Amino acid sequence: MELDPKALELFREGYDKILAGLGQLGYKVDDENFADTAVRAAKGFHELVLGETCVRKEVTALLEKTFPAKYGEMVISKGNTAFGVCPHHLLPVVYRISVAYIPTRKVLGLSKMSRLVRLMARGPRLQEDLTHELAMILHEQLDSQGSAVYIEGVHMCMAARGVGAHEARLVTSAVRGVFLELATREEFIKLVTSASSGLL
Numbered sequence: 001m002e003l004d005p006k007a008l009e010l011f012r013e014g015y016d017k018i019l020a021g022l023g024q025l026g027y028k029v030d031d032e033n034f035a036d037t038a039v040r041a042a043k044g045f046h047e048l049v050l051g052e053t054c055v056r057k058e059v060t061a062l063l064e065k066t067f068p069a070k071y072g073e074m075v076i077s078k079g080n081t082a083f084g085v086c087p088h089h090l091l092p093v094v095y096r097i098s099v100a101y102i103p104t105r106k107v108l109g110l111s112k113m114s115r116l117v118r119l120m121a122r123g124p125r126l127q128e129d130l131t132h133e134l135a136m137i138l139h140e141q142l143d144s145q146g147s148a149v150y151i152e153g154v155h156m157c158m159a160a161r162g163v164g165a166h167e168a169r170l171v172t173s174a175v176r177g178v179f180l181e182l183a184t185r186e187e188f189i190k191l192v193t194s195a196s197s198g199l200l
Contacts, residue, residue, distance in 0.1 A: 001054055003046045011042035048085050048092060050122040058119055063141050066106035072145075074184075076100040077113035078192050082121035084130070091156040095121055098151075098192035099134055101144040102178055108142065127153045131172040139176035146177025148188045 015038035023029040082095040097117040108116075120134055131149050138147035153170045179185050 001050055001058065003043065004051055007051070008042055008046055011045050012038050015041040015045075045085075048083060048122060049124055050119070052123060055119050055123065059116060059137065059141075062112050062116060062119075063108070063137070065112065066108055066142075069103035069105050069107050071103060071107065074100050074102055074188065074191075075107065075113075076188070076191060077117070079196065080114050080117045082118045084121040085124050086155055086157050087124040087126060089157040090124065091160070093121075093127065093156065094154045095127070095130075096152045097121070097134070097149070099138060099147070099149050100179075100188050100192075101138040101142060101147040104143055104145050106142070113138075127151060127155075127170055127172050131174045135174035135176050144177065146175065146179040146184070148175045148179040148185065149173060150189065150192045 018041075019029045019034060019038060028034075076098065077100070078098045080095075080097045080099075082097055084093050084095065085091060086093050095117075099113055099117055116137065117134060120130060120137070125133075131151050134149045135147045138144060138149075150173045151171070153172075154168075155170060158168055158170075173189070175185050175188075179188060
């Protein structure tokens with residue numbers, strides 16, 4: 001996905017000011033190690049925060065590439081690692097995301113569920129909102145019998161500052177459709193929280 005030149009320039013200006021603040025704190029920001037830091041940091045931040053319009057277009061295109069359903073049981077993509085930023089501090093969040101749906105008439109290609117969660121995570125959104133948005137997409141936009149999402153997030157705003165709770169994980173889940181039935185929901189949670197079988 002292409003980076004937006006105007007956003008990139010604004011991010012660079014922001015990082016120039018952050019460097020000036022570091023200089024105010026006594027750091028030698030004219031040192032060669034800081035050469036082009038603002039440019040690199042701006043690009044890195046933009047890669048964490050993709051354009052909302054572009055993400056929505058990509059998601060729509062992704063959901064259009066489906067196959068006729070010959071399977072009516074639970075389809076799970078488990079333990080996808082994704083990255084984003086929290087809107088409160090603009091600090092990185094590392095997610096472990098598991099998603100599932102039960103097909104009605106169509107199924108997604110093998111890699112599409114993983115791509116979907118990575119795309120949706122790349123923005124300044126609350127983990128709670130990300131959880132519900134993924135559940136909605138997999139149920140309503142995929143026209144499935146139901147969907148489920150389970151996310152564990154390591155938030156740098158907690159892990160690296162403030163309370164320093166580096167071991168803490170924020171866990172959120174959401175269900176739609178047939179996953180509202182207790183037995184189906186429990187099956188999903190059990191499958192995605194069980195230890196990996198170590199296939200690779």
